[in-house]
Amino acid sequence: MNTPPHKAPLSEDTVLQATQEALHRHAGQKGNLLPILHDVQHTLGHIPESAVPVIAQALQLSRAEVHGVISFYPHFRQTPAADVVLEVCRAESCQAMGGEQLAAHAQQKLGCGFHATSADGKVTLEPVYCLGLCAQSPAVMINGRPHARVTPAKLDQLLGTGA
Ligand code: FES
Known part of the structure; x- marks a missing residue:
């Protein structure tokens, strides 16, 4: 079986870079929180905790609001998937x-x-x-x-x- 990407522990730099790239790709779009979250998960395999404040600040939301959306949709993973x-x-x-x-x-x-x-x-x-x-x-x-x-x-x- 193929092993999915990003199984090694993610560095904070990797998380920050992927999050900023996702924010950049969807900058200025209305209702862009969900596309950004999908983008981060697609790149990193899950949405690390440290991505939340970066997204919240960029979108002028509270961390709780971002957390609320992540936990509302079962599709979003807050921890890495298994191999x-x-x-x-x-x-x-x-x-x-x-x-x-x-x-x-x-x-x-x-x-x-x-x-x-x-x-x-x-x-x-x-x-x-x-x-x-x-x-x-x-x-x-x-x-x-x-x-x-x-x-x-x-x-x-x-x-x-x-x-
Ligand atoms: S492959 Fe399962 S319904 Fe189409």
Whole structure:
């Protein structure tokens, strides 16, 4: 499996640079807090605590306001994801083809819900809404790589957790 970028601890310089670049890219846009947060997470893999005051100051918001938005949307991560990010499709076609059972299996196997990381810290579980593989449902994505017609057994195999 591919390892996502930025798994090494982030330096404060890296966080500051990525945050300032995100602020710059969306400068002057109305309602730019969400695009900025998406941008930072896309670059760094999560939104580090130290990015919050930089964003708040630049947008003339309070830290609490920025925190409030980050915690309102489950998509935003405040801590780094595990080395393996498993996204299980929760959209209609996959749900009709066993996606619900697959999602339940993933949660049971990992011992965590969606938007969370397994107790051993190895896998972060996220929902995704259609991967364009509806004809081969149910589908998952592991570290950005799509897999189709995934059964619980195949998922175990993909994750290397055993049957
Ligand atoms: S609904 Fe799951 S890939 Fe389209």
